[in-house]
Amino acid sequence: xxxxxxxxxxxxxxxxxxxxxNQTAVKSEASDKGATKSAPVKAKAKAKPAVIAGASGAMLAxxxxxxxxxDGASTGPATPSIGGMSEDYLIxxxxxxxxxxxxxxxxxxxxxxxxxxEIVAMSEYYAGVxxxxxxxxADSSTVAKGEQLHNKYCDKCHHDGGSDASDxxxxxxxxxxxxxxxxxxxxxxxxxxxxxxxxxKMDILLAKEGQSGLNAIISYxxxxx
Numbered sequence: 001x002x003x004x005x006x007x008x009x010x011x012x013x014x015x016x017x018x019x020x021x022n023q024t025a026v027k028s029e030a031s032d033k034g035a036t037k038s039a040p041v042k043a044k045a046k047a048k049p050a051v052i053a054g055a056s057g058a059m060l061a062x063x064x065x066x067x068x069x070x071d072g073a074s075t076g077p078a079t080p081s082i083g084g085m086s087e088d089y090l091i092x093x094x095x096x097x098x099x100x101x102x103x104x105x106x107x108x109x110x111x112x113x114x115x116x117x118e119i120v121a122m123s124e125y126y127a128g129v130x131x132x133x134x135x136x137x138a139d140s141s142t143v144a145k146g147e148q149l150h151n152k153y154c155d156k157c158h159h160d161g162g163s164d165a166s167d168x169x170x171x172x173x174x175x176x177x178x179x180x181x182x183x184x185x186x187x188x189x190x191x192x193x194x195x196x197x198x199x200x201k202m203d204i205l206l207a208k209e210g211q212s213g214l215n216a217i218i219s220y221x222x223x224x225x
Contacts, residue, residue, distance in 0.1 A: 057125030060118055073132035077178040081171070084131025089168045090123035096193075103191045131165055133174015133225035146220025149213055153201045162221045173224035180218045 061072070064082075069075045072083025082090065096102040098111035098119075114122070150161065158164070162172030172180065186192040187202070194202070205213055 055118070055121075057121035057123075060114075060122040061125045064122075071129045071132070072126050074134065074176065074179075077176040078182060080175055080179050081132060081134065083126050083129040084165050085126060085171055086166055086168055087120075087123045087127040089170050090126055091119055092168070093170075094119045094123065101193060103186070131163075131171055131174070133163075134176055134222070135225065136177060136222050138177075138219040138223040142216050142219045143223045145213075146216035146218070149205065149209065149217050150220055153205050154217065157198070161224050163224055172221040175222060177218055177222035180221055181215075184214060184218065 064072070067074075067076065067079050068082050069079075072081055072085075074081040093102070094111050094114065097104055097107040098114070100108060102108075111119075147161070150158070154162070157169050158172055160173075163174070165171060183192070187194045187198075202214075205217075209216075
């Protein structure tokens with residue numbers, strides 16, 4: 001499963017000159033003071049905005065904490081935990097959000113603000129921290145059914161009950177159940193790209209087990225830590 005965020009630079013200066021209608025006021029020839037001209041006045045230069053380019057992976061990652069939690073340990077049911085996922089997975093997920101290959105409400109706009117180098121730095125940082133799953137309760141019989149279905153349909157890609165951090169398919173174990181539900185709906189609705197192998201497995205699962213089977217797998221993954 002796939003998942004895929006800001007550098008601005010500017011400099012401005014304004015020269016303001018003039019006093020009166022034509023910037024030069026000429027007195028009458030009869031005046032023995034002669035002609036006078038107003039002096040140009042410089043405006044204050046605007047302050048340079050802060051830039052993110054060159055920031056460390058940890059500094060870049062700190063901008064994600066509002067949604068993904070400290071070190072990528074999510075505290076919100078619609079947001080995945082990303083700390084501890086593989087670097088390749090995180091880079092691919094960010095690039096797909098940025099390029100519009102994965103639909104989103106906000107991630108696409110955020111990802112467009114990062115350069116390739118910043119995405120790599122941030123992904124490297126998150127890959128280097130420990131994954132923290134969410135403690136969630138689930139019906140034991142449903143979890144047991146979900147484990148059986150995982151072993152039958154999902155284990156070849158999502159190893160160790162979906163907890164293998166080296167998987168380029170992301171970590172599923174310990175993710176929020178609502179997040180997993182929303183993501184599966186996106187796959188089924190075509191809002192997220194699903195590989196041919198995964199689509200085939202999903203179609204067979206739904207044909208044989210229905211929505212209850214899919215819900216059981218989600219319960220199994222969310223109950224793991």
